[in-house]
Amino acid sequence: MGTKDKEGFLKQFLVYALLICIGFIYIYPILHMVSASFMSLDDLLDSSIKWIPSSMNFANYKQAAASMNFWMSLLQSIIIAGVPTLCNLVSCSIVGYGLARFNFKGKGICMGIIILTFVLPSQITMIPTYVLYSNLKILNTLWAFILPAILAQGINAPIFILIFWQFFRQIPKVLIEASKIDGAGYFESFYKVALPSAKPAFITVGLFSFVWYWNEAYLTNLYVHGVYGDSKWTTLVIQLQNFADNFSSYQQTSGAAAGVPTLNESISMAGTMLSILPLLLLYFVLQKQFVESIDRTGITGE
Amino acid sequence: MEETKKMTREEKKALKERLKHLQSGKLEKRDAHKGYFFMIPWFIGAAVFLAYPLINSFWYALNQIKITPMGRDFTYYGFKNFTDILLQDPDFIVQLVDYLTSTLLSVPIIVVFALIIALMLNMKIKGKGFFRVIFFLPVIIVSGPILGQLNAEGAGSISAIDMTALTNNISSVLPKMLAEPISDLFNNMIMTLWYSGVQILIFLSGLQKIDKSMYEAAKIDGGSGWECFWKITLPNLKPMILLNVVYTVVFTSNNDQNPIIGLIEDSMFSGAPGRGYGYAAAMAWMYSIVVLLMVGLFALLLMTRKDAYEKQVKRAKKAAKREARNRKKIERRNVRNAKRIDRQRKQGKITSRTTSREDY
Secondary structure, eight states: OOOSSOOOHHHHHHHHHHHHHHHHHHHHHHHHHHHHHTOOHHHHHOTTOSSSOSSOOTHHHHHHHHHHTHHHHHHHHHHHHHHHHHHHHHHHHHHHHHHHHOOOTTHHHHHHHHHHHHHSOTHHHHHHHHHHHHHHTOTTSTHHHHHHHHTTOSTTHHHHHHHHHHHHHTSOHHHHHHHHHTTOOHHHHIIIIITGGGHHHHHHHHHHHHHHHHHOOHHIIIIIIOTTSOSSOOOHHHHHHTHHHHHHHHHHHHOGGGTOOOOOHHHHHHHHHHHHHHHHHHHHHHHHHHHHHHHHHTTTOO | OHHHHHHHHHHHHHHHHHHHHHHTSHHHHHHHHHHHHHHHHHHHHHIIIIIHHHHHHHHHHTEEEEEETTEEEEEEOTTHHHHHHHHTOSSHHHHHHHHHHHHHHHHHHHHHHHHHHHHHHTSSOTTHHHHHHHHHHHHHHOOHHHHHHHHHTTTTSOTTSOOHHHHHHHHHHSOHHHHHHHHHHHHTHHHHHHTTHHHHHHHHHHHHHSOHHHHHHHHHTTOOHHHHIIIIIHHHHHHHHHHHHHHHHHHHHSOTTOHHHHHHHHHHSOOSTTOSHHHHHHHHHHHHHHHHHHHHHHHHHHHHOOOHHHHHHHHHHHHHHHHHHHHHHHHHHHHHHHHHHHHHHHHTSOOOHHHHHHHO
């Protein structure tokens, strides 16, 4: 473990076997989902077919996509996840820089509160915030997500602040002092010296913020989608949450004459697949950044 | 030897003092002031989205709130909401106990599992990147509705492994209180493991920061891999373990799959008598306090436990201090005695030098 000498063959074999087994268990639900989503109704009922469907059946995907209103929901998901992420990047980087660079009074208390907000369940502030939004008339609009994000209080913002803090701390003070001697102001030295060197932190925070906003169903449902479904905003994840209802209403409107079957396992798996597909694509394109991000930024906290 | 060491330490202290003096110059102080400008967004955010809702939420919890066409109607209730939840609500306490036992059981499993995977990935193996991609994959797609769908279709457990025999055995050996959460845990094993993606990466980066020369030194002294793990790897990973435990607790308690969160939302919009915003706020307060207590408990457990080496060092230091104190005491006594003898000799009570020597 950690030493440089060679491990024995048996040990190596054991490690590989374990890793492959556990890895298989890990992606088992996804494999199951992919295989089930292509099955036709006959395949589902046929007990001899377990993994590989008799034919690639894309009708499931078509029906699921139609009932979820896929393209519109996808666009809205990207906006709902993307805009607050941009706000998060701006606000958390500024606050993280402030914490890392300056030794103002009460800094320790601020850090303590930031960590406390990370541990505190969001439910405790949820109800007054809901009332506040409805008083401000921003309930069921995107502003309900933008406003907290721009004030560094978005979803998981404490983690992002700590990532930026950790990163800006590593920048040598000399660099910033040199820029000051060259006549840069405080904000100038922030965005001309500190920001360009914090690219990895921006990538990490951007990716995680996007993924977390994308996957957030509870708060999105409450603030943006509306509990009674009365706003025009929706996301793929929320469409999936109400999949059964969506599908039955779709089935009724398009009519059984069009050959739309009742909801079955394959269709709901196709729907699930559709709602994670964009993130999966993003992950496989950017997997290196995702996996290495934690190493580089050191959320690990020294 | 002792003398020189002391001198350097004092010198260092003096140097530090001088540096401190230098650092807190006028420029630095003016600089520090500017930090508030960068913190402005956070200050406003904390006031509007943290302090104000927190205070309000507590006020709500003490009231019954009815929603009328005119607006919200507050009636002061005292702690009735809390007592109602504790004494009359059929779901909350049951769900809370369920949540507590399942979290207390699954947190150690997730953390230990993540540690084992991280240790394996840290070995010299081929395809490290590939495995990391697989183990991190769930982090990307894990969200309430998706887990709900997967669980509904039975993808959360492996059908190839029959768990019924195992769960039957468990429920025959253990009391029902414990057996139920444990068999639940086995039935949802994959979902439990899915929560450990970030933790694996945190452990991995911690493992990579451990100094390799320590292992080499231990090897030379004849330490086996097993001993190295307990005496080098684990103590070095301690901060990561704490971090991971806190992360896991926070993650599982904020997860959409958690029934209590659903319960809070349901009672928030419920029209039933006695329910509503106030009731939900009281519930949220109780839930938050339980979560905070649990995080505190884990933190306390992990922070106070010292490993054997640290204990030994501490004991040795204590012994050295005691010895030094004793030595000083004896020295002081000797000086005192010498003075007294001197005085007595001056007064002419003692005449010969030899007797004074015996006094020591």
